[in-house]
Amino acid sequence: MKLSTLLPAWLRHYRRTSLSGDATAGLVVAVMLIPQSLAYALLAGLPPEVGLYASILPVIAYAALGSSMTTAVGPVAVTALMTASALAPWAALAPAGSAAYATLAAALAGLSGLMLLAFGLLRLGFLAHFLSHPVTSGFVSGSAVLIAVGQMKHVLGVKVDAHNLPGMLWQLAQALPQTQAVTLAVGGGSLAFMWLARGHAARLLQAAGLSPNAADLGAKLAPMLAVAVATALAAGLDLAARHGLAVVGAVPQGLPVMQLPWPGAEALRELLLPAALISLVGFVGSVSVAQTLALKRSERIVPDRELLGLGAANVASAVSGGFPVTGGFSRSVVNFAAGAQTPLAGVFTAMGMAIVIAAFTGLFFHLPQAVLGATIIVAVTGLIDFKTLRDAWRYDRADALALLATAAGVVLAGVEAGIAVGVVLSLGVLVWRSSRPHIAVIGRVPGTQHFRNLERHRVQTVPGLLALRVDESLFFANASAVEAHIEARVAADPGVRQVLLVCSAVNAIDTTALGVLSELEQRLAQRGVQLLLAEVKGPVMDRLQPTPLGQRLRGRVFLSTHEAFLHAAEPRAGADADARAASTSCSASPPGTSEPG
């Protein structure tokens, strides 16, 4: 095996033509990432340099193992909030901003990374689809509202320490009189600037002669401009010393030191659940962005490899003093739009960030926290999604309610409760729905081999035959309901001698349903009623055949509903006819003769 096969495929087959796109995109993302990483560190309750640390090694680790060509990894708003929430119970031992707090945050990234790696090795990439879209949307929107309101304290220059929306709003209302004028001017000004830029900058830049793509990118860099101008203002007028404007302050210069974060065994155990939730949320979010972007260029995302890539990124973050990272939405979109062709763009981003932290952290001293807060507010309000709620409300009320409940869980009880509500509702709605399957009594549409619902169509039936089509796979959640339905129908009509289950919509029968079906067959047999099956799918039949029920049903499973009806209509069908006899009875009218025209 040659050494080069250890390199990722994109690097082995790298085409020089991709280089300019990758370099441009990588550096544009770095420029965007600087204020973002500082801001999200602030949001997570960590010193600003931690945000920068989390934007170097993790990016390279993802480039080595991930499957997306354009995902830009680093700190993101939602996982930063989840980090703060996970570490809140430790406030007494490890207050926000302390070294112990940073160790816990790095350990959280490490645990999350190991879990993601393990899930990747176990090929559990399907977990990316464990949350329904409405529930994910509700979670993200709820988190965005919580984050945006939570950042208002930085824009106003007041103290707020509540962790849920009502508490925050109450404290903000009470603290309003203490608003610091200069802080509000800087924060409110940059907020207004960035908001206007988001709405109009692209159009203005395009009018000024830039290409649409370049104009879009330029508009995305407006926050960086706000940061630069506000920092220059704060430094020039010495707003921190003279007017008490909160600024970032001294950021240690130099690359992160490698070390294993070890907060103790008990702390690690308590961080397990939060780490699992952060992994799930980060993974689902990152994969959905990656898939959206990949489809635009007919590239392919492999969820199992995304698990490995994000896992490696978080382990890298943990050992380089960072905190949980994942693929960011806006950042990946910028990376894509700026022309990233391969993960080499990420390597350029990491290099840019490394240069900044090695030499230029002094530039951030006068950066006002109010501007960082405003950056976050503008970023997260873009995540609030009313469209999915509106669509779901029209299309499927249960999905819309699951969305609202998840969002309510987040803003009222926090992100962890919210995600728990979301998972339970995603799965609960699924089970609830399939626990009440649609069951139709069917008959033959006169003059055809088509069989339709008795209640919707005028159809022919065979006396003594109860033909039912169950529109759902049979499994633990609905097996008893189906059984009870059949028992009730048979009990209601003493003339029934045969029950035909048409399985065209039964895609699987699990162990629970097999047991129920087997009992049903025996109980029906005791009353002299035969159970027949038709249109059992190949994979389902393969499993059913060798079971005791499969043995007992031999000769009573028909390829088509038509054949089952012919069999049931035979006078001697009840006794000992078997499948061959049934097919013989069909041979008088082989399928060929029914060909129209």
Next chain:
Amino acid sequence: MKLSTLLPAWLRHYRRTSLSGDATAGLVVAVMLIPQSLAYALLAGLPPEVGLYASILPVIAYAALGSSMTTAVGPVAVTALMTASALAPWAALAPAGSAAYATLAAALAGLSGLMLLAFGLLRLGFLAHFLSHPVTSGFVSGSAVLIAVGQMKHVLGVKVDAHNLPGMLWQLAQALPQTQAVTLAVGGGSLAFMWLARGHAARLLQAAGLSPNAADLGAKLAPMLAVAVATALAAGLDLAARHGLAVVGAVPQGLPVMQLPWPGAEALRELLLPAALISLVGFVGSVSVAQTLALKRSERIVPDRELLGLGAANVASAVSGGFPVTGGFSRSVVNFAAGAQTPLAGVFTAMGMAIVIAAFTGLFFHLPQAVLGATIIVAVTGLIDFKTLRDAWRYDRADALALLATAAGVVLAGVEAGIAVGVVLSLGVLVWRSSRPHIAVIGRVPGTQHFRNLERHRVQTVPGLLALRVDESLFFANASAVEAHIEARVAADPGVRQVLLVCSAVNAIDTTALGVLSELEQRLAQRGVQLLLAEVKGPVMDRLQPTPLGQRLRGRVFLSTHEAFLHAAEPRAGADADARAASTSCSASPPGTSEPG
């Protein structure tokens, strides 16, 4: 409204002929319930009288609201173990056997009862099917092993305080030299007697002239005989004082005093999760027994009413100094076999228990704990279920592994971890399975209107038409996989001009899948590929029609695959044909002409 309509239906329509059966069954169950209720109180770490309290009012409350004619409510082994496990963290503040501990246990019953009542009012009876049969079986078997091994300490007369299987086995092995000879003689003797009785007593009694039913019942009362003989021996020989045999001791005489258990708000909050788990397990177990018995007599169990019945029973248990109760397996079977016709049997049971506690608790003073331990061991070993494991292993490996993982979770990490593992695996297996749907490319079986898998049958296709049958409902767990599959197939064959989705097995499309399908349609359209649907079920179409996707698809949704193929084969089909044109093209060969024979 007449007052009598407030009475349960079984009481309003009570037939005098049922009275003798109900009275006999009620008293037989009471005899069986006496040692059981004492033993399960012991297992839960509670004083013996609590077990008796939990067997009076709860039984009457269930009779008033439940829907089963034969369920016998009271303490059961698994919920007793869960109670002990839930209260273990409180050992410092409320050691087992203390009044504070009893208050916590009653509060647990109260919370569980209120939850069950709330679920009943919200009509969440479908929750009874939230756990798959293999997972339930694994949970019960694991619990039974844990309970049986845990009771060995009473039979040996040694101290064991571990809460998991390896710990218990290790401590038992170490304590073996301290085994008390007299305790082992009493405990081992009754164990051997009950085991033999279970295997052979029914046969012997039948040989002695009893009817099969009576012989079966007599055999079920063997534990009561063991209790009586051992108690008489212990009293006569004064084994407690002379040989240190642990006996039940003084049991307070008199009916329970009504009071509200109030352990404080914080304790209540911490008991919420254990109460929810106890509710779930108790409910699932009770409903499954009730349904098994009801089907034998063509009676009907209404899960929503079972929630109300069990909820009321637990609230009644809470206010009368009891602990969590539910319908017991062996007890309900005995009730059924002894001829219970209505819940009046439960009223007789409660009366019997009330008389015992009001006047005869002195009889229990010399009852050896070793015999109670032996009773529990014999009872729970009957719950260990290898058959489901064996069947699942043959039929569906994933279900078998879920069973084993749940059982392992219980014996290694406790009942709460076990049930969590079980719920996650039940749902995880479900999502995992439906996340990888079977997708077949289909073609027309020559000379028919039947369409089958291209890979399994020799079929005809239409050039430029890719016809796919997705064998699964479309929802959040599989929508992306289906989309990726279709994209890959279209990308692999540039000749494709139309993609037909045959939806005969699609029983539902959720909001997530609708979004994915809508994007897919647009992306295909951009490449000049048309999306067609066929055999969309009525309820699915009703929802799809008013959506933007439904509007765009107008004229491209066909009743049958046959019609879609005819449409696709038309030379001008690609352009602006609509549904009416398509049906017109079919009218040359109306369904009627295809009638065979």
